[in-house]
Amino acid sequence: MSSFDVAVIGSGPGGYVAAIRCAQLGFKTAIIEKYPTLGGTCLNVGCIPSKALLDSSHHYHDAISHFKEHGIEIPGEIKINFEQMIARKGSVVDQNVSGIKYLMDKNKITVFEGLGSFEDATHIKVTKSDNSSETIEAKYTIIATGSKPSTLPFIKLDKERVITSTEALKMKEIPKHLIVIGGGVIGLELGQVYLRLGSQVSVVEFMDRIIPGMDAGLSKELTKVLKKQGMKFYTSHKVKSVENNGSGVVIQADDAKGQTITLEGDYALVSVGRRPFTDGLALDKAGVKVSDRGIVETNDHLQTNVSNIYAIGDVVKGAMLAHKAEEEGVFVAEILAGQKPHINYNLIPGVVYTWPEVAAVGKTEEQLKEAGVEYKAGSFPMKALGRSRASGDTDGFVKILADAKTDEVLGVHMIGARTADLIAEAVTAMEFRASAEDISRMSHAHPTYAEAVKEAALDATDKRSIHM
Template identity: 75%
Template sequence: MNSYDVAVIGSGPGGYVAAIRCAQLGMKTAIIEKYSTLGGTCLNVGCIPSKALLDSSHHYEDAIKHFEEHGIDISGEVKVNLEKMIARKQSVVDQTTGGIDFLMKKNKIDVYEGLGSFKDATHILIKGEKEEEIEAKNTIIATGSKPSSLPFINIDKERVITSTEALKLKEVPKHLIVIGGGVIGLELGQVYKRLGAEVSVVEYADRILPTMDAGVSKELNKVLKKQKFKINASHKVKSVERVGDDVIVKADNKKGEEVEFKGDYCLVSVGRRPYTDGLNAEAAGVKINDRGQVEVNDHLQTSASNIYAIGDVIKGAMLAHKAEEEGVFVAETLAGQKPHIDYNLIPGVVYTWPEVAAVGKTEAQLKEAGVEYKVGQFPMRALGRSRASMDLDGFVKVLADKTTDEILGVHMVGARAADMIAEAVVAMEYRASAEDVSRMSHAHPTFTEAIKEAALAATDDRALHV
């Protein structure tokens, strides 16, 4: 039987990063993955493939809608080859997962393919082509999450689908009904909207992106409506029925009236649930709460002192970069270091176009906490860079403490917001004031000038370009 200092169950961004950091710190490390490729949901059926399709569909949309205005004349019909688009997406996935294989070899991490389950707190059974058992002084549970559904929905994976199936459709839907106006639904909805589908979003809350700042939600709602999305907020879905090649969704609107949606595909994107199936956690003394999450303390330690858990399987936002930070945190804790994570400073991103990104507190959260704050907001359309690229939608909003001027939250909608949010994270990590950021030189012309201008607006309302 092979013995290890650390065994990691699950090879998503949290798991494989935890394994690498453990190996870097001199621990003999193993990683266990039940699928044939490493990388978990994110690399195989999540972040990476969805961004590949978003980029491909964006190119297509630019070609049919914007090239002429840029002085690019395309003669002949511009057509979508969905099969080739999906194949390119898969090649991106294959390259990325192959890169994880390389990193495991480079860091001398033993990889086991099979379902890992606890025999007890220090022994793990691995059921793959053969059954093996390993011993681990410490274990990190990084088993991630799976798409959630509603109890009355039968996901047949053909017409009623999850994000996994939406990444490999054989045809562009005529009418895609998206249940859930969160990140996954809006991103994949935009992919197929660009390719020619009619898209109807049905959201239970009173707005899309209900967990983000209301201003951001309102702005993206406006932009998506301009893109001909049909957005139906405050709608409670009560039935989803497949009839031949059609899907009929019935929902009650906020007045209690029944509304019917008829499409040829229905994407169920109502969130994700922690995945611990087959883990046999109780054999190791690991507690799982009534929400299906592995319970952990502030050190990400479970009720079994030598077993830790990270990522989607524990509380908090289900984000790949959050899982990575937690993986490093546990590895360094095991090495006797004193790492830290500030969960308030983990950014959230929506990769629609325009992109949406945020870090820190929303206005609603500050109001609820009784914090007095000031707001600086700057429209993207006032930037020279935005006019040059024809990306005029969106804004940057800076929330700062009314007394100290410390930045408490940054929320943005716009081109490259996913990349720009890092500036806000750095500023807030070092507890910068709005004035600090407003006095930093930002290259011109760039999208990031909007951050400087919003910081100026928060500092005595002195934005320069509005």
């Protein structure tokens, strides 16, 4: 029987990062992955392939919509080779998966392919695809098995017409009409991919606005921009039935007044969130407690009720984000090494990779109002930036919320070109408890999109934005 200091179950961003950090700290480490490729949902059927399709569809959209104004003329008709687009996405995934395999080898991490399940708190059985198995022993175990798409009780996911994000990433054709159930991050990103490629896209959302967990100002602006691009929205609508009629789908939903609407399309993308995935782990044999919602219960050190077993990422409470899982993976590894790491969950940024991109960190205005915190707000529109005018990306704004008395930055919310990258400036500032004035006094290169952050800080400090 092979013995290890640490065994990690699951090789997604949380799992493989935890394994690497454990190995760096001198632990003999194993990682267990039930699928034949490493990287988990993020690398295989999530973050990476969706961004590959977003980028490809963005290039196509620019070619048919914006090239002429830039003085670029392409003779003949611009056509989509959808098969090649999907193939490129697959190539991007393969490169990233190969990179993870290289990192496992580099850090001398033993990889076991198979389903990992507890026999007790220190022994894990690994069952391979041919049903053969072996058992390993681990002093510590980190559960990092991630999540799976959720659905609604009355919806049957046939994965042909009624699909999840996994199937949406490997479709054989461009939908004529894609109906997206759920106006969150995943649904909007994949919806925009197919919108750019010529699909009619309708989004049905139970709440009164899309991306309901983010600042209301971001939701309003993104709705306006996506409507301008052609996306249709049915907010405050409760889906009550989804039917695959063989050649397409029929969806019925009730609005806020109880009136029923019927939408017909050729595909329905069910994007109503994700659920922790612990199937097959046999947590009961190890004595690990799980909540009624399927979340593995942990303390502030991400330690389960079984002292030598930890859990990270989507299987524990908090936002289901790859970078949150990575931080937790490093955190647990360093805890095991006797160090004293920290994670500030308030400063885990959230991003929507539509175009324009949406990004946020810290508190929203709604949260500050609910908590009774006195704050001041400063904002700056992207259309007032020279860089935005030069690129043609004039939609969006940056908003900074600061404490009314101390001027400490409490939240930053932005929508516009490259805000997925710009949000790191806000995270850095807030990690060091910067004030809006601190940001306003930093030199920002001109012309850049980042100047909007400085201008918003100037506006929040004492309403002295220069270019507005």
